Structure formats: C-alpha cells, structure tokens
Amino acid sequence: MIARLVLNGRPREVDVRPNQTLLELLRDTLGIFDVKEGCDEGVCGVCTVLLDGRPASSCLVLAAGLRGRAVTTLRGLERNGGLHPLQEAFIRHGAVQCGFCTPGMLLTTLAFLEREPRPDREAIRAALEGNLCRCTGYTKIVDAVEAYARGERHHG
Amino acid sequence: MYGFEYVAPETLDDALGLVREHGDDAKILAGGQSLIPILHYRLARPRVVIDINSLPLGDVTADDGRLRIGALVRYHELEESDTIARRCPVLAEAARLIGNVRVRTLGTVGGSLAHADPAAELPAVMTALDARLVVASASGRRTVAARDFFTGPLTTALAPGEIVTGVEIAAMAAHGWAVEEISRRAGDFAIVAVVALVRLDRLGRVDDARLAFGGVADRPVHAHAAEDALRGHEPTADVVARAAHVAREGLDPPSDAFVSGAYRRHVAGVLCRRALTRAVARALA
Numbered sequence: 489m490i491a492r493l494v495l496n497g498r499p500r501e502v503d504v505r506p507n508q509t510l511l512e513l514l515r516d517t518l519g520i521f522d523v524k525e526g527c528d529e530g531v532c533g534v535c536t537v538l539l540d541g542r543p544a545s546s547c548l549v550l551a552a553g554l555r556g557r558a559v560t561t562l563r564g565l566e567r568n569g570g571l572h573p574l575q576e577a578f579i580r581h582g583a584v585q586c587g588f589c590t591p592g593m594l595l596t597t598l599a600f601l602e603r604e605p606r607p608d609r610e611a612i613r614a615a616l617e618g619n620l621c622r623c624t625g626y627t628k629i630v631d632a633v634e635a636y637a638r639g640e641r642h643h644g
Numbered sequence: 645m646y647g648f649e650y651v652a653p654e655t656l657d658d659a660l661g662l663v664r665e666h667g668d669d670a671k672i673l674a675g676g677q678s679l680i681p682i683l684h685y686r687l688a689r690p691r692v693v694i695d696i697n698s699l700p701l702g703d704v705t706a707d708d709g710r711l712r713i714g715a716l717v718r719y720h721e722l723e724e725s726d727t728i729a730r731r732c733p734v735l736a737e738a739a740r741l742i743g744n745v746r747v748r749t750l751g752t753v754g755g756s757l758a759h760a761d762p763a764a765e766l767p768a769v770m771t772a773l774d775a776r777l778v779v780a781s782a783s784g785r786r787t788v789a790a791r792d793f794f795t796g797p798l799t800t801a802l803a804p805g806e807i808v809t810g811v812e813i814a815a816m817a818a819h820g821w822a823v824e825e826i827s828r829r830a831g832d833f834a835i836v837a838v839v840a841l842v843r844l845d846r847l848g849r850v851d852d853a854r855l856a857f858g859g860v861a862d863r864p865v866h867a868h869a870a871e872d873a874l875r876g877h878e879p880t881a882d883v884v885a886r887a888a889h890v891a892r893e894g895l896d897p898p899s900d901a902f903v904s905g906a907y908r909r910h911v912a913g914v915l916c917r918r919a920l921t922r923a924v925a926r927a928l929a
Contacts, residue, residue: 489650506650506693509680529681530746531831542720542749548680549750550673552650553695596745617830618744 491551495520496564504551511535511546514561522562522591526620533619536592537561543596543618562591565598574598574636581632585623592619597633609634645683652695656809659696660782664805666692672807673697674716674755677747701754701809706731711813715754723748732773732813734821734841738765741823744831754808757793760800760863763833765823767794768858771866772839775813781805787812794863819843819852820927824915825859828902834859835903836912838891840919842879842927850874853887855920860897860912867891870916879924888917 491504491513504513514520514537523546526532530545537546538560546559565572574594577583584590593616600607600615607615612633613626621629653659663670671690673679674697682688701714704727711731713722722728722739729736742748742756742765756766757777770777770790777788782805790811793801802808825837837858845851853874855867870891877883892913899905 505647507645507647507683509645528684530677531744533744533746536746539749543746544749545677545746547684548676548746550650550676550680550693550695553652553673553676553697555697600745614830615745618746 489552491554492556493551493554494556494558496560497558499556502551506550506552508551509547510537510544510549510551510554510559513551514546514559520561520563524588524591526588531618531620532589533592533596534589536595536619538564538595538599541599541602543599560595562594565594572598574632577632577636577640578629581628581635583624583628583632589619589621589623593621593629597636601633601637605637607634607637612637646686646689648683648690649692650695651692652698654698656699656701656780657782659694659699660780660805660807662692662694663807664782666694667804670694672758674758675718675747675751676755677743677751678755678759678761696807704728706815709815711815712810713753713813714810715752715757715808717753719743719748719751719753719756720745722753731815731817734773734816734819734823734839735769737821738769738823738839741765741825741834741837747831753811757790757811758800758802758808760794760796760798761833762794762797762861762863763835763837763859765825765834765837765839765858768837768856768864769823769839770811770813771864772841772854772856773813773816774854775811777808778810778812779806780809781807785809790864791866797862799863816841816843818927819854820923820925820929822919822922822926824919824922826911826915836860836897836908836915838912838915838919840916840923842874842920842923844879844924844927847878848928849876849878851876855887855891855916857891857895857912857916860895860908862898865895867894867916869894874920879920879927881921884920884924885917887920888913891916 524534897908
C-alpha cells in the first residue's frame with residue numbers, strides 16, 4: 489500500500505507494508521539514519537520525529553496511516569547544508585557523547601521552544617523527560633538548551 | 645511486527661461495519677500509543693487493524709453546561725484547548741501527566757478509555773467526573789457511565805462490535821481541582837493517581853466533592869465515602885485529613901514487583917490529602 493507524507497518539506501509517496509512503522513519506512517526504505525531505533529515502545533525518544541511540528545515516536549506510527557502529514561527528521565533542520573544553531577550549542581556545551589539520543593533531543597527541544605521560547609531549567613528538564621540519555625547525565629544537554637534559548641548563538 | 649491487514653474507513657458507519665464483520669480478529673487503531681507496543685510484543689495478534697483516524701471524532705464542544713469530547717481528541721488538545729480550560733480544567737492537568745510528550749501528541753481520549761489500563765489517568769478522571777461514555781455499534785448507540793464502564797484490567801463494558809465514539813461530561817467550571825500522582829520514573833504509569841474536585845457553597849462549605857483513584861485496584865476507584873466525609877463541611881485541614889483517611893481506609897491495593905499494597909495505600913492517603921488541599925485552595929480562589 490501507499491504511504492503519503494511530506495518528508496522534510498518534500499511530498500513523498502512510498503510503497504509500504506501494512507505493518508510497517510514510520511521508523512522502518514525512514515530507516516529501512518528511505519535510508520534516513522538520523523532517526524534511531526531504541527525501545528520500540530515509545531519510551532526512549534531516540535526515534536523522535538516531528539509530525540506536523542509535534543514530537544512523535546516514529547516506532548509507534550504506522551506508515552500507512554500518515555495521510556500526507558509533515559514529517560521532520562534531524563536532516564530537515566539543516567540550513568544550507570550547515571548545522572542548526574541548536575546543534576552548534578550542543579557541541580559547544582559538550583552535550584553529545586555517543587550521540588544516539590541527540591537527534592531526538594534536538595527535535596524535542598525545538599518543538600518545545602516553539603511553544604515556550606524562554607524556559608527555565610526546570611521547564612527544560614520537564615520538556616526532555618521523555619528522551620533518555622545514558623551518557624551525559626543530562627546536565628550538559630540542559631546547559632546547551634538553556635544557552636540556545638537565551639540566544640547565546642548570536643555571540644558564538 | 646508480524647503481518648496484518650490494514651483498513652482505514654472514512655465514515656463511522658463503515659468503521660462499525662468492519663468492527664462487526666471482523667469481531668475479535670480486529671483491533672481498533674486510534675492514537676496507537678498502547679496498541680502498537682502491544683503489536684510489537686505480539687501480546688495481541690489481530691488479523692485486521694482498523695485505523696479510525698479518518699473518522700470525524702476529533703472535536704471538543706460545549707453546550708447547556710455539558711462538554712462533549714470526541715474519541716479522537718488527543719491528549720495535547722486536552723492540555724491546550726480553551727474550552728477544556730474554561731469548562732473542565734482538571735482534564736488539562738491530568739493530560740499533562742500522561743506518558744511523555746510524544747504520547748500526548750498522538751494518544752487519544754477514546755483510546756485511553758477503551759484500553760482501560762487501571763493505572764491510567766483518564767479512566768480515573770472520568771470516574772471522578774461521573775462522565776458518560778458514548779459508544780456505538782452497527783445496531784445503535786448508547787451511553788455508559790464511566791463508573792460502570794471499567795470492569796477489570798484492560799476490560800470494559802464494551803459489547804462485541806462496539807467502539808467508544810466520545811465522552812460527555814457535566815461542566816465543572818466552579819469546582820476547584822487537582823490531580824496528584826506518583827510514578828517510578830517520569831512518564832511511567834502511576835503507582836497511585838488521585839483526582840479531586842471540590843465545589844464550595846457561599847458559606848464556604850463543600851457542596852460537591854469528587855474523588856477517584858487510579859493504580860490502586862483492577863479498575864478506577866470512586867471514593868464516595870470520602871466524598872461524603874467532605875460534603876456539608878467547611879474544608880479545614882482537619883476535615884481534609886479525615887476525608888483522606890476515609891479514602892485510604894476504603895482501599896485494598898495490590899502488591900506488584902515494585903511496590904507493596906501497604907505502600908500504595910499509604911501513598912494514596914498522602915496524595916489524596918495533597919490533592920484535596922490544592923482543590924480546596926482553587927475552589928476558594
């Protein structure tokens with residue numbers, strides 16, 4: 489059957505199996521590996537994509553049911569082939585170790601900041617509570633998000 | 645996931661026809677935040693998945709003091725809807741506690757109620773609110789009180805061929821409200837959740853109290869004895885503490901691999917007192 493979606497701004501129609509998840513469509517069919525596979529039950533956050541601008545677990549979405557929705561993955565954030573300023577903030581603050589959780593952290597953060605542009609640390613921690621990181625202890629991730637939200641990017 | 649047939653009906657009639665046709669061989673897909681993990685784990689092996697997301701069941705409407713919430717209203721819409729905020733804000737507070745932000749993007753009111761996890765927030769809220777669930781089948785439509793709908797773990801009063809299409813709630817704009825819960829980790833199902841609503845008369849006495857628990861039994865628990873302990877009284881700290889004690893004494897929660905029944909019961913009393921205290925403060929505000 490056909491899955492219809494707008495992937496990182498580009499309309500796509502892709503042949504999928506009825507039981508194929510959006511995660512499997514992105515990784516196995518389309519080769520988009522910035523979306524990671526983790527728990528397969530919606531808990532870990534590494535397969536996060538934005539569905540019409542809101543975070544969703546791509547492991548819990550059937551591709552056949554996309555109905556033309558906008559799907560954003562990390563590569564949809566790139567500007568002129570360069571890193572997004574939030575990615576630069578993550579690098580500057582040492583918020584990346586193994587990197588496996590990073591795409592989900594970035595997408596969840598950007599969706600959150602759309603709705604709450606000036607959050608305090610507590611709000612940032614709450615916003616990211618559904619994204620697990622096993623390396624950093626979260627402190628540097630929160631540092632990076634806080635710095636980005638404060639506009640540090642304009643001085644870096 | 646193993647294979648299944650996928651159908652996405654465009655109308656309620658088509659959906660109900662498919663539900664009748666396939667019976668136990670079919671599962672209904674709404675937000676998918678419980679069903680898809682169940683399919684991943686092969687805890688259910690439907691031959692057909694009926695995706696109802698095309699059906700027009702996604703509206704929140706209010707009239708005559710009643711609030712109608714379609715089965716496909718998403719948790720994030722409960723958090724953000726102006727109508728909910730004005731008419732029944734306890735729903736927004738409860739929705740914020742559900743799962744994680746991704747679950748709240750896609751998970752639906754009807755899905756949570758039909759799934760009937762005994763530790764989930766919305767079944768407890770609907771029990772407290774004395775909501776009525778609207779259910780439909782190919783042969784008609786009926787409503788079921790939330791307090792009768794949940795009959796056991798993941799078990800409801802839905803008859804074969806029926807699906808939840810929405811829920812009706814008497815508006816609760818004058819009530820103070822609070823939802824308290826404790827879970828092992830952020831985003832987990834509640835070990836104990838409690839939903840409290842309190843309305844005061846002009847002399848400052850409780851004229852309506854609603855109290856329900858999640859996580860303490862095989863279904864949501866309506867704490868009517870504790871409601872009676874509040875009604876007609878000025879909600880002082882002592883009265884609130886006594887009501888929480890009455891609520892706790894009425895519970896006999898199960899133990900599981902993580903916490904004992906005794907712990908659950910103790911926590912239920914503590915959270916109940918906190919929830920009532922906050923609800924009373926809001927009723928006074």
